[in-house]
Amino acid sequence: MSEVIAQEHKQSKWSMVGKDPYSMPIEEIDLSHPGIWQANQFLPFLERLRKEDPVHFCRESAVGPYWSVMKYKDIMEVDTTPDIYSSEPTIGIVDTFEEFTLPSFIAMDRPKHDEQRRIAQPVVAPVNLKNLEELIRKRVCRILDNLPLEKEFDWVKNVSVELTTQMLATLFDFPFKDRYKLTYWSDMATAIPGGGLAKSQAERWEAIEECLAYFTRLWNKRIKEDPGFDLVSMLAHGEATRQMPPEEYLGNIILLIVGGNDTTRNSITGGVVALNEFPEQYEKLRANHEHIPNMVSEIIRWQTPLAYMRRTATKDTELRGKEIKAGDKVVMWYVSGNRDEETIVRADEFIIDRPNARKHLSFGFGIHRCMGNRLAEMQLRILWEEVMNRFHTVEVVGAPERVYSSFIKGYTRLPVKLHSL
Numbered sequence: 001m002s003e004v005i006a007q008e009h010k011q012s013k014w015s016m017v018g019k020d021p022y023s024m025p026i027e028e029i030d031l032s033h034p035g036i037w038q039a040n041q042f043l044p045f046l047e048r049l050r051k052e053d054p055v056h057f058c059r060e061s062a063v064g065p066y067w068s069v070m071k072y073k074d075i076m077e078v079d080t081t082p083d084i085y086s087s088e089p090t091i092g093i094v095d096t097f098e099e100f101t102l103p104s105f106i107a108m109d110r111p112k113h114d115e116q117r118r119i120a121q122p123v124v125a126p127v128n129l130k131n132l133e134e135l136i137r138k139r140v141c142r143i144l145d146n147l148p149l150e151k152e153f154d155w156v157k158n159v160s161v162e163l164t165t166q167m168l169a170t171l172f173d174f175p176f177k178d179r180y181k182l183t184y185w186s187d188m189a190t191a192i193p194g195g196g197l198a199k200s201q202a203e204r205w206e207a208i209e210e211c212l213a214y215f216t217r218l219w220n221k222r223i224k225e226d227p228g229f230d231l232v233s234m235l236a237h238g239e240a241t242r243q244m245p246p247e248e249y250l251g252n253i254i255l256l257i258v259g260g261n262d263t264t265r266n267s268i269t270g271g272v273v274a275l276n277e278f279p280e281q282y283e284k285l286r287a288n289h290e291h292i293p294n295m296v297s298e299i300i301r302w303q304t305p306l307a308y309m310r311r312t313a314t315k316d317t318e319l320r321g322k323e324i325k326a327g328d329k330v331v332m333w334y335v336s337g338n339r340d341e342e343t344i345v346r347a348d349e350f351i352i353d354r355p356n357a358r359k360h361l362s363f364g365f366g367i368h369r370c371m372g373n374r375l376a377e378m379q380l381r382i383l384w385e386e387v388m389n390r391f392h393t394v395e396v397v398g399a400p401e402r403v404y405s406s407f408i409k410g411y412t413r414l415p416v417k418l419h420s421l
């Protein structure tokens with residue numbers, strides 16, 4: 001156990017790190033605390049709940065009482081019944097970030113959700129993605145061509161963060177020289193005060209205000225120009241969004257930054273981790289690059305970059321015989337549904353030519369299904385095409401370091417070495 005994780009375990013009375021998921025009383029299992037996610041100890045907890053208590057009530061936790069939905073089919077039911085399982089007031093397990101939550105369409109119900117989503121959607125329409133493909137490939141090639149061979153470096157910083165940050169700058173038509181600000185704001189928006197990046201809530205808030213000020217300047221510039229195809233222009237000119245109050249604009253901007261940032265970043269890293277854990281799959285890929293599009297879906301399932309989405313029951317209801325009351329928090333653990341053997345055969349294995357690989361839960365389902373899913377897949381496909389054209393192996397040479405979060409399922413560092421063809 002690393003020093004940081006050991007310390008977390010000692011400090012928090014809520015930590016599950018080091019506990020035996022099979023011998024502890026099942027009612028005490030709490031998936032919301034970040035410790036087991038950072039320590040990579042979550043899988044046996046998910047397995048036990050799926051088998052013994054698939055709709056599980058956690059009465060006491062640092063974030064209050066909540067339900068955990070563990071099975072693929074039940075998650076589908078919750079995600080596709082938005083009238084009973086509302087996305088308001090928030091899709092995070094914590095009710096508010098202390099005194100403040102930002103509104104955005106991922107945390108809205110119909111009809112406002114649909115109106116705002118419609119405005120942002122064209123940026124990821126197939127025709128726009130096609131236009132972006134060449135630019136993404138150029139950027140991927142430049143990043144890969146500058147990496148050292150046979151020398152250790154951090155894949156997260158040098159590839160995953162770099163590529164997704166450049167993509168985000170493109171989507172917002174954001175000044176390229178300032179693009180690292182986007183990563184910083186995204187990381188601060190999801191940071192847990194005291195958990196590493198943000199020392200306090202005040203520091204977090206300072207970063208978010210800086211983000212608002214910057215994007216307000218961009219908005220003021222775009223509103224004077226003809227409507228364009230970047231996200232800021234679309235929000236500034238869109239009928240449903242142009243009168244948005246500042247906090248709603250900021251909430252939507254942060255949604256798009258976080259949506260397009262952490263998730264894709266952690267899939268890029270997750271793919272390297274998966275191929276190293278399953279070397280026979282790496283061999284299969286080397287023998288036939290046509291597996292790449294299917295492998296991309298398998299990476300996104302295996303990694304599940306967002307572990308859950310939360311809903312709030314709008315009325316009393318029943319799920320798998322459990323009585324859920326109006327107002328209860330209901331957490332859909334996509335990460336568990338994606339490992340559910342009842343729906344997905346050999347679910348713990350990474351299989352690049354898995355049939356129906358796209359049938360995973362990582363993008364959610366229903367009215368909130370990820371808006372950027374095709375963009376994310378395209379980025380990953382291009383990346384792997386170009387990686388395979390250049391390198392025999394991206395070898396993991398040290399333990400991956402993971403994010404301290406039960407929501408963002410990802411990596412802070414991955415030491416690798418590249419070996420040429």
Ligand code: HEM
Pocket residue numbers: 079105106107117124255256259260261263264267300304305306309362363364365366367368369370371372373375376
């Ligand atoms: C592998 C990468 C990605 C994963 C795993 C992912 C995952 C998700 C999930 C789980 C949801 C919520 C689904 C639900 O509640 O049913 C979502 C929503 C969303 N995602 Fe993604 N996402 C990814 C990439 C992206 C990208 C690249 C963008 C940028 C354009 C993006 C933008 C959004 C937006 C705007 C929403 C809100 C949709 C709505 O509420 O209608 N995502 N994503």
